[in-house]
Amino acid sequence: MNANSQIAKRHTKKRTFDWFFFVIFVILFLYTASLLIPVIWTFLTSVKDNDEYTILDNILGWPSSWRWSNYATAYTNFYVPIQRNGQTYHYTMPYLFWNSILYSVGCAVAATITPCLVAYLCARYPFRFSKVVYAIVLVAMSLPIVGSLPSEIQMSKTLHFFDTFWGIWLMKANFLGIYFLVFYARFKTIPAAYSEAAKIDGASNTRVLWQVILPLAKDTLFTVFLLNFVTFWNDYQIPMVYLPSHPVAAYGMFLFQNSTVTEISYTPVKLAGILLMTLPILLISLIFSRRLMTNINVGGIKE
Amino acid sequence: MEGVRSKKRRSSRLVDKKDVLFYVALMAFPMLQFCVFYIGVNANSLFLAFKSYDIYEGTYSWVGFQNFAHIGEELTQSYTLLYALKNSLIVWVCNLVFGTFFATLFSYYIYQKRFLGVVFKFILFLPSILPVILLTTMFKFFANEAIPELAYEWTNTKIKGLLVNPDIRFWAVLFYNVWVGFGAQVLLYSGAMNQISPSVMEAADLDGASSARKFFSIVLPSILPTVGTFLLSSVAGLFMNQANLWDFYGNAVPTTENYTIGYYLYWLVNRNPSDISSYPYAAALGIACTFIALPLTYAVRKWIERWE
Numbered sequence: 142m143n144a145n146s147q148i149a150k151r152h153t154k155k156r157t158f159d160w161f162f163f164v165i166f167v168i169l170f171l172y173t174a175s176l177l178i179p180v181i182w183t184f185l186t187s188v189k190d191n192d193e194y195t196i197l198d199n200i201l202g203w204p205s206s207w208r209w210s211n212y213a214t215a216y217t218n219f220y221v222p223i224q225r226n227g228q229t230y231h232y233t234m235p236y237l238f239w240n241s242i243l244y245s246v247g248c249a250v251a252a253t254i255t256p257c258l259v260a261y262l263c264a265r266y267p268f269r270f271s272k273v274v275y276a277i278v279l280v281a282m283s284l285p286i287v288g289s290l291p292s293e294i295q296m297s298k299t300l301h302f303f304d305t306f307w308g309i310w311l312m313k314a315n316f317l318g319i320y321f322l323v324f325y326a327r328f329k330t331i332p333a334a335y336s337e338a339a340k341i342d343g344a345s346n347t348r349v350l351w352q353v354i355l356p357l358a359k360d361t362l363f364t365v366f367l368l369n370f371v372t373f374w375n376d377y378q379i380p381m382v383y384l385p386s387h388p389v390a391a392y393g394m395f396l397f398q399n400s401t402v403t404e405i406s407y408t409p410v411k412l413a414g415i416l417l418m419t420l421p422i423l424l425i426s427l428i429f430s431r432r433l434m435t436n437i438n439v440g441g442i443k444e
Numbered sequence: 445m446e447g448v449r450s451k452k453r454r455s456s457r458l459v460d461k462k463d464v465l466f467y468v469a470l471m472a473f474p475m476l477q478f479c480v481f482y483i484g485v486n487a488n489s490l491f492l493a494f495k496s497y498d499i500y501e502g503t504y505s506w507v508g509f510q511n512f513a514h515i516g517e518e519l520t521q522s523y524t525l526l527y528a529l530k531n532s533l534i535v536w537v538c539n540l541v542f543g544t545f546f547a548t549l550f551s552y553y554i555y556q557k558r559f560l561g562v563v564f565k566f567i568l569f570l571p572s573i574l575p576v577i578l579l580t581t582m583f584k585f586f587a588n589e590a591i592p593e594l595a596y597e598w599t600n601t602k603i604k605g606l607l608v609n610p611d612i613r614f615w616a617v618l619f620y621n622v623w624v625g626f627g628a629q630v631l632l633y634s635g636a637m638n639q640i641s642p643s644v645m646e647a648a649d650l651d652g653a654s655s656a657r658k659f660f661s662i663v664l665p666s667i668l669p670t671v672g673t674f675l676l677s678s679v680a681g682l683f684m685n686q687a688n689l690w691d692f693y694g695n696a697v698p699t700t701e702n703y704t705i706g707y708y709l710y711w712l713v714n715r716n717p718s719d720i721s722s723y724p725y726a727a728a729l730g731i732a733c734t735f736i737a738l739p740l741t742y743a744v745r746k747w748i749e750r751w752e
Binding site for chain 2: 162165166169175177179183186201258261268286290294382391408411433434
């Protein structure tokens with residue numbers, strides 16, 4: 142090894158160790174540990190025997206025997222009681238999942254397609270109204286409107302949207318918000334020559350949108366759909382208010398963790414039930430993690 | 445020649461007409477939805493604020509500023525609103541100060557592709573993907589059952605669960621809010637950092653700038669517009685933040701001293717779904733909060749514009 146390469150190696154070594162990054166690494170490590178330790182504890186507790194946990198006080202230790210039956214108990218007792226026509230109906234896990242699919246897919250489609258189409262029209266059709274719509278989005282985003290929930294509930298009842306899936310889908314089909322700007326930026330970057338060439342070849346506006354523009358923007362479309370889907374799947378407060386007769390899985394989780402029914406009143410069974418209900422969204426998130434973690438650019442940078 | 449021109453004009457008019465028809469057809473539904481569920485809902489909210497609901501008659505009647513007067517009474521007599529206002533501000537400031545500080549640092553680490561950066565990015569983003577109920581349940585049981593046990597094993601002292609101890613309950617909730625609030629910010633800031641020209645960073649490297657110097661002198665000033673956007677959206681959401689109180693306690697937060705405005709508004713409407721008598725008061729409170737948040741938002745906006 143000659144002198145120059147030794148100097149170069151030393152120089153590289155010097156550059157790779159950095160106190161600033163070392164400090165951030167330590168903070169990051171501690172932070173991620175603080176996130177993961179409760180997850181591991183939750184899993185270990187979910188397979189502990191109820192007596193071992195409550196009577197023998199094995200709260201922190203390893204389970205003496207792995208009680209996978211906690212998951213079966215949680216599954217059997219996981220239901221949402223709904224009063225209808227003077228009778229109580231128990232909505233079990235498969236039904237809750239089905240409602241979650243209807244709610245989250247429908248709302249995600251509505252909340253993705255609407256801003257996408259409006260952004261396309263604003264970006265590619267230079268009418269005066271397009272500028273008005275763009276201004277409306279910006280103003281609505283910075284207007285801190287608080288407490289419109291009672292009015293919205295009233296409105297949904299008046300229009301017979303309340304407690305129906307199609308009603309909540311229509312309510313979520315609004316173009317306001319950050320995703321309008323994401324789509325707008327995407328459509329602005331697609332060269333106008335593509336759609337002009339298609340039009341010269343005789344393509345209609347619908348065909349240009351369907352066969353030229355949307356395929357080019359399909360990555361953005363899919364990412365926004367996924368982000369919306371995850372948000373709606375995890376949401377329980379909106380379905381709790383607007384779909385009282387159609388409980389979703391997330392609302393089931395909320396009731397389950399507060400339940401006082403004897404079979405599920407123990408911490409291990411409660412945690413088993415919560416983990417069980419999280420599996421589908423965890424799997425989806427892992428499969429599409431790269432897409433979900435796509436960088437979203439808002440606000441730009443200072444040149 | 446004239447014939448060709450007029451033919452062209454006619455055809456362009458024809459294309460324009462088709463464009464307009466297409467535009468109107470696609471724009472019609474979103475505009476209708478906007479008129480009903482934005483303009484209509486907010487106008488109705490304004491009217492609702494000046495009404496009262498008679499639970500026996502099942503009818504609304506105009507009561508002028510009575511609901512707003514009730515807000516004044518609540519501020520001076522029961523202090524629920526004062527506590528809620530104070531707590532909302534504390535949650536906002538802590539999320540902003542600690543959240544932004546750590547999120548920018550972590551984003552810089554990920555942007556510079558340091559050791560395990562991708563893994564950290566995934567773990568930081570996990571709380572944004574997982575159901576809030578899973579996270580709050582995990583935190584609730586861990587804070588109420590595992591931490592007292594840990595404290596007993598390590599220090600031999602018995603302590604109450606963090607979320608049941610009245611002295612620290614609110615601070616535990618606050619800690620949770622900051623603790624899980626990094627993910628979205630990290631994505632936002634690392635996205636902005638990726639837009640910084642590599643030549644600027646290379647020039648800083650050649651000048652021998654340290655990582656800390658690059659962070660404070662190049663990266664942080666460059667992403668200020670993004671930080672500003674986040675700041676602006678957080679001000680707009682100041683009175684809507686429930687601080688996860690509903691997730692932890694449902695409609696039964698042990699004391700009104702722990703309320704935030706966002707929780708109080710949601711609680712008024714949902715504490716008993718069949719009782720709609722509190723809708724007018726909730727609407728009035730919402731409007732009052734909007735009038736406080738509006739100038740605040742615009743002041744912050746003006747302040748941000750100075751950075752840019």
